[in-house]
Amino acid sequence: MEAYVQKKSAEELKPPLTSVGVIGWVRSNLFKGWFSSLLTLIIVYCLWVIVPPLIRWAFIDSLWLSTGAECQQSDGACWSIIPANIRFIAFGFYPYDEQWRPFAAMALLVALLFYSRNRNHWKKSLAYAWILGLFLMGLLMKGGLFGLIPVETTQWGGLPLTLTLSIFGLTAAYPLGIAFALGRRSKMPTIKMLCIVYIELIRGVPLISLLFMSSVVFPLFLPEGVTINKIIRAQVAIILFTAAYIAEVVRGGLQAISRGQYEAADSIGLSYYLTMRLIILPQALKIVIPPSVQQLISAFKDTSLVVIIALFDVLRTTQTVLSDPKWMGFSAEAYIFVALIYFLCCFFMANYSRKLEKELSTEEH
Amino acid sequence: MKENTGASTRTPSDKVAFLYDPRIRSILYQLSVLAMVGLLGYYLISNTHANLERQAIATGFGFLQKEAAFEIGESLISYSAADRYARALMVGVLNTLLVSFIGIILTVILGTLIGVARLSANWLVSRMAAVYIEVFQDIPILLQLFFWYAFFYEILPMPRQALSLFTGVFLCNRGLVFAVPEFHPAHIYMAIAFVAGCLSVYFLRRWARKRQADTGMTFPVFSVSVGILILLPLLAWLAGGAPTTMSVPELKGFNFQGGLNVSPEFSALLLGLVFYTAAFVAEVVRAGIQSVSKGQREAAMSIGLRPNRVLQLVILPQALRVIIPPLTSQMLSLTKNSSLAVAIGYPDFVSVAGTAINQTGQAIEGVGMIMLVYLFFSLSTSAFMNWYNKKIAIVER
Numbered sequence: 001m002e003a004y005v006q007k008k009s010a011e012e013l014k015p016p017l018t019s020v021g022v023i024g025w026v027r028s029n030l031f032k033g034w035f036s037s038l039l040t041l042i043i044v045y046c047l048w049v050i051v052p053p054l055i056r057w058a059f060i061d062s063l064w065l066s067t068g069a070e071c072q073q074s075d076g077a078c079w080s081i082i083p084a085n086i087r088f089i090a091f092g093f094y095p096y097d098e099q100w101r102p103f104a105a106m107a108l109l110v111a112l113l114f115y116s117r118n119r120n121h122w123k124k125s126l127a128y129a130w131i132l133g134l135f136l137m138g139l140l141m142k143g144g145l146f147g148l149i150p151v152e153t154t155q156w157g158g159l160p161l162t163l164t165l166s167i168f169g170l171t172a173a174y175p176l177g178i179a180f181a182l183g184r185r186s187k188m189p190t191i192k193m194l195c196i197v198y199i200e201l202i203r204g205v206p207l208i209s210l211l212f213m214s215s216v217v218f219p220l221f222l223p224e225g226v227t228i229n230k231i232i233r234a235q236v237a238i239i240l241f242t243a244a245y246i247a248e249v250v251r252g253g254l255q256a257i258s259r260g261q262y263e264a265a266d267s268i269g270l271s272y273y274l275t276m277r278l279i280i281l282p283q284a285l286k287i288v289i290p291p292s293v294q295q296l297i298s299a300f301k302d303t304s305l306v307v308i309i310a311l312f313d314v315l316r317t318t319q320t321v322l323s324d325p326k327w328m329g330f331s332a333e334a335y336i337f338v339a340l341i342y343f344l345c346c347f348f349m350a351n352y353s354r355k356l357e358k359e360l361s362t363e364e365h
Numbered sequence: 366m367k368e369n370t371g372a373s374t375r376t377p378s379d380k381v382a383f384l385y386d387p388r389i390r391s392i393l394y395q396l397s398v399l400a401m402v403g404l405l406g407y408y409l410i411s412n413t414h415a416n417l418e419r420q421a422i423a424t425g426f427g428f429l430q431k432e433a434a435f436e437i438g439e440s441l442i443s444y445s446a447a448d449r450y451a452r453a454l455m456v457g458v459l460n461t462l463l464v465s466f467i468g469i470i471l472t473v474i475l476g477t478l479i480g481v482a483r484l485s486a487n488w489l490v491s492r493m494a495a496v497y498i499e500v501f502q503d504i505p506i507l508l509q510l511f512f513w514y515a516f517f518y519e520i521l522p523m524p525r526q527a528l529s530l531f532t533g534v535f536l537c538n539r540g541l542v543f544a545v546p547e548f549h550p551a552h553i554y555m556a557i558a559f560v561a562g563c564l565s566v567y568f569l570r571r572w573a574r575k576r577q578a579d580t581g582m583t584f585p586v587f588s589v590s591v592g593i594l595i596l597l598p599l600l601a602w603l604a605g606g607a608p609t610t611m612s613v614p615e616l617k618g619f620n621f622q623g624g625l626n627v628s629p630e631f632s633a634l635l636l637g638l639v640f641y642t643a644a645f646v647a648e649v650v651r652a653g654i655q656s657v658s659k660g661q662r663e664a665a666m667s668i669g670l671r672p673n674r675v676l677q678l679v680i681l682p683q684a685l686r687v688i689i690p691p692l693t694s695q696m697l698s699l700t701k702n703s704s705l706a707v708a709i710g711y712p713d714f715v716s717v718a719g720t721a722i723n724q725t726g727q728a729i730e731g732v733g734m735i736m737l738v739y740l741f742f743s744l745s746t747s748a749f750m751n752w753y754n755k756k757i758a759i760v761e762r
Contacts, residue, residue, distance in 0.1 A: 029486070029487065029488035029489075030487060030488060030489060032486060032487070036485075036486065036487045036490075039485075039487055039489070039490050040487060040489050040490075043489050043490065043493060044489075187391070188391050188394060188395050189395070190395040190398060190399055191394070191395060191398055194398065194402065200744075201736075201740065203743070204736075204739060204740040204742075204743035204744060205701070205735070205736045205739045205740060205743075206701035206702070206704040206715070206739055207701075208704045208705065208707070208715060209704070209715070209732060209735045209736050209739065212715075212719070212722075212728075212731075212732050212735065213732050213736075216722060216728040216731075216732065217728045217729055217732050219416075220412070220413045220416045220417065220728065220729065221409045221412055221413055222412060222416075223412050223415070224415065224416065224419065297503070301503075301504075301505040301506070302505070304505040304507045304508060305507055305705070307507060307708065308507075308705075308707060308708050315505075315507065315508060315511070319511070329519050331511070331512070331515030331519055332512070332515065332516075332519070332520065335508060335511060335512045335515065338508060339504045339508055339512070342503060342504055342505055342508065343500065343503045343504055346502075346503035347499070347503055350503075
């Protein structure tokens with residue numbers, strides 16, 4: 001008997017050209033079935049119709065450094081409105097010669113944010129650096145010390161105002177939100193009731209009604225002769241509004257913690273405060289990172305609503321420029337520029353939260 | 366045995382033990398919080414009283430009966446400057462409801478389409494949907510509203526050079542103008558026929574369910590219902606004499622006459638709200654569909670259900686349970702965001718109430734009414750949602 005064993009290995013066959021590589025990818029992702037092919041063709045046609053004129057408008061025919069009069073003659077986009085008015089858009093009515101100060105403050109802020117991105121830098125010294133940094137920024141903006149000319153907060157505007165409202169809004173709203181969330185889960189009926197009423201009341205009304213409240217009703221609440229700056233009143237309204245939403249997010253995290261964790265903390269004799277600080281909140285807050293970032297992003301976008309109570313944030317300064325007869329009619333360009341600022345900020349926040357979430361989740365293994 | 370915790374292990378007269386009793390402590394905490402809230406309230410109210418008296422501002426809701434003396438651009442009910450404040454505010458509420466209602470319908474349609482497109486196997490379609498979601502979510506709604514407003518007033522041409530999208534539909538800086546059928550009694554018959562159709566569909570469905578439960582025979586409810594809903598109004602239209610006259614917009618002087626004119630403010634508000642909220646709804650829909658595991662579809666296919674029955678009986682009921690609660694909160698946020706109309710001059714409730722505050726100086730009542738109206742919308746919606754959630758919740762053993 002002779003055994004038939006194949007000694008020689010079979011010739012390797014490559015997969016057909018049409019199922020791998022670029023062609024294969026195109027076939028399986030763009031032209032799989034008649035419906036998919038139809039959709040692809042429709043989208044390609046739409047892009048073909050829309051994109052070339054858009055590129056022509058935005059880049060080829062556009063003007064970047066011209067006067068408003070030249071822009072009126074041209075067919076393309078008039079980006080010149082941005083460089084010509086950038087200082088007013090960015091800083092509003094801040095005294096012209098002192099505008100290096102908000103610029104320096106913003107640069108400091110960006111540097112701090114950039115440094116804080118890396119989680120290896122999250123130590124106690126970073127907290128001190130932030131406190132020092134915020135103090136320096138406040139000093140730079142407000143002046144009055146070390147030979148800096150004092151600048152009233154009523155003259156603040158543009159990007160620094162947007163950033164101030166967002167950063168203080170977010171940092172103050174978070175702890176307040178946690179407090180409300182804990183209060184809502186408290187066993188004491190009075191405190192629970194108060195927190196529920198507060199959270200549901202605030203979540204049921206639009207932010208703009210709170211801003212109205214801060215601008216027209218709040219002055220009536222104060223005793224005669226006492227006035228509080230309009231910016232601070234708006235800031236408080238934003239904080240109170242955001243805190244209610246943060247509270248609901250945090251509550252979701254608290255509910256996800258199993259009873260065993262509370263019981264374990266009780267059994268080793270931790271007080272309420274220590275239970276929360278050491279056992280419950282570290283776990284709960286980690287769970288709610290993605291929804292909290294969503295809240296932070298929406299709070300950041302919501303700061304633009306101060307336009308309605310006539311504060312000069314970056315959107316309002318842009319509108320002021322647009323009402324200048326020299327630059328009238330270029331709203332699209334100006335709004336696209338502002339939209340880009342907001343988009344980039346939100347996009348980075350969202351990306352960072354995704355990264356943070358990934359880092360925190362791998363640590364568990 | 367409950368009494369045996371805390372204080373009772375020590376002598377009752379011990380003062381420290383008294384303070385360390387958790388129940389006593391909890392009562393003390395609550396009393397102090399209540400006292401603080403009460404004091405704060407008293408302080409604010411007394412200040413307000415003093416201020417109101419000093420500035421001689423009237424209080425109470427008496428102003429609602431006074432003449433409003435301002436015009437409102439668009440209104441669903443007849444209104445003139447001679448009417449009372451109460452009626453002006455009513456106009457505002459109706460305008461808010463109108464824009465929210467139309468906005469919610471359009472948002473759900475657009476959001477669902479984009480959410481499904483995001484999950485498409487077609488790479489180009491899913492990329493386009495992703496770009497849409499990312500861009501529209503990350504730009505503040507107010508900025509989008511300003512953009513659309515500028516789009517209508519700066520980019521669109523005058524009525525004389527109006528863009529004609531289809532015959533009878535024009536787009537210009539006076540808004541969207543389109544032809545509508547001229548009023549005819551037959552339209553009322555059609556509406557009655559439609560309502561009758563809805564009722565008969567409801568009873569048909571009940572009957573079909575009962576029959577299926579009793580005998581196991583199915584009935585093509587969906588196609589028959591669609592037939593009824595189309596046929597009945599059509600019959601009414603024919604019976605009414607089949608009127609076909611249309612009110613077609615015609616250019617007279619500087620503006621269009623006839624047809625239906627949707628103002629630029631309303632259009633800008635609607636476009637902004639719909640495009641913004643649809644991006645969020647798309648994410649909700651995507652998450653809902655993804656939450657149904659693949660095994661469910663495979664199991665349904667393996668017992669021989671047709672693809673549309675799989676969707677109808679297995680996928681949708683489970684996906685909807687995940688989708689509905691966040692979808693409701695998106696609808697509510699659309700309603701609340703419609704208050705931004707004040708920034709582009711559409712007379713919604715906030716804008717009318719703002720005018721009233723400016724004219725009467727009664728800020729507390731005005732802002733209070735704004736808050737109450739929106740609270741009413743929110744609370745009634747969430748009450749409805751709780752009821753609905755209970756109805757569709759998974760029945761566990």
